[in-house]
Amino acid sequence: MVKIGNITLPDFPLLLAPMEDVSDPPFRAVCKDNGVDLMYTEFISSEGLIRDAIKSRQKLDIFDYERPIGIQIFGGDEEAMALSAKIVETVQPDLVDINFGCPVKKVVSKGAGAGVLKDVDLMVRLTEAVVRSTSLPVTVKTRLGWDDNSRNIEEVAERLQDTGIKALSIHGRTRSQMYKGEADWTLIAAVKNNPRIHIPIFGNGDIDSPQKALAYKNRYGVDGIMIGRAAIGYPWIFREIKHYVETGAMPEPPTVEERVAVCKKHLVKSVEWKGPIVGINEMRRHYANYLKGLPGIKEYRNRLVTLKEVEEIEAVLDEILDNYKDAIIERTAIELVNYHEKCPV
Structure with missing residues (x-):
């Protein structure tokens, strides 16, 4: 301990x-x-x-x-x-x-x-x-x-x-x-x-x-x-x-269902804590990583960062789930997000 x-x-x-x-x-x-x-x-x-x-x-x-x-x-x-x-x-x-x-x-x-x-x-x-x-x-x-x-x-x-x-x-x-x-x-x-x-x-x-x-x-x-x-x-x-x-073994990577579910939870909590405008705006920095690795995901990501209602965002996430639910995203290493103007560490 x-x-x-x-x-x-x-x-x-x-x-x-x-x-x-x-x-x-x-x-x-x-x-x-x-x-x-x-x-x-x-x-x-x-x-x-x-x-x-x-x-x-x-x-x-x-x-x-x-x-x-x-x-x-x-x-x-x-x-x-x-x-x-x-x-x-x-x-x-x-x-x-x-x-x-x-x-x-x-x-x-x-x-x-x-x-x-x-x-x-x-x-x-x-x-x-x-x-x-x-x-x-x-x-x-x-x-x-x-x-x-x-x-x-x-x-x-x-x-x-x-x-x-x-x-x-x-x-x-x-x-x-x-x-x-x-x-x-x-x-x-x-x-x-x-x-x-x-x-x-x-x-x-x-x-x-x-x-x-x-x-x-x-x-x-x-x-x-x-x-x-x-x-x-x-x-x-x-x-x-x-x-x-x-x-000593790698676990299975998160499924698309897990990715979408966690992204939704994060979104809902963000809106609850910050209010709808700030909560939705500040979630936009997270979508790219939640959805990383899905083929052709750029189009969905571009839609997500323009939407202003929780229900609309959740609908797009559900669409992603329907289209990619059988996809397996292999993960060998995470691409780091650069927050040079923030204080990540």
Whole structure:
């Protein structure tokens, strides 16, 4: 078992990465159905929470069936981070996570997210402020460093552990890499193998298949893995990894019936949570992955992204089911969706 404070997770747990504009309650619901062990909300601005910004407050919505779940916050001011952690505590998540990894310019320019990687002392002070302000377990998500000249994650991990955090998730790229190139897990392994480190270490970056998940588990010895982009439109990645780790065999891929059913559930929950206009509009980014691999699916996908009523969308999905119900979609690896302007990891 893996322990994060008073939270008990199974051996080698699978975590859903907090992704801006993706990891909302509707998406989390379909991931939970498929075996994810720990989820996080989209990251929330500490300043936004304090200002009572509607979008920031809405991101605090969590549900009992999602547990265990963490709420992720970001910011560059100690007082604001401490106060936002107290606000987060009022909705009773299972943990508070701090984002020191988002590389997007609008976040970094405010001295938050991966911007804090340039000032480790500030990172430590921000983390201490959050740890002192809440009774919840505090975890951190970060990167290897700011750039190739400052890949200081080994020092950072020790100093963050000393603040009292209960787990650390590491994305195997620097901020300067953004989402380009290959994630370097050797430094993640170095942190995990450091005899001073006793908190769980979770690896993140480039895990897009069960085979790679097991290979990285064995090669780098991490306590678990965090998956982001590979789950978008393919929540089955979690159950497939679990099955492969346990048996060494690939499970059957989801049928067309499963794909359509999960897509419908995601749509309905999206409309329930966000309202019909935003809920339908924001579902459009998911259809391509839900339907990936079906021959000639482009025409249907183009129709789906123009429709404005749930009933119309469901009718097209039913049409897809009728036309492709006997199709078998072989899956060897998932094509990653690029969210370079978001914060997938």
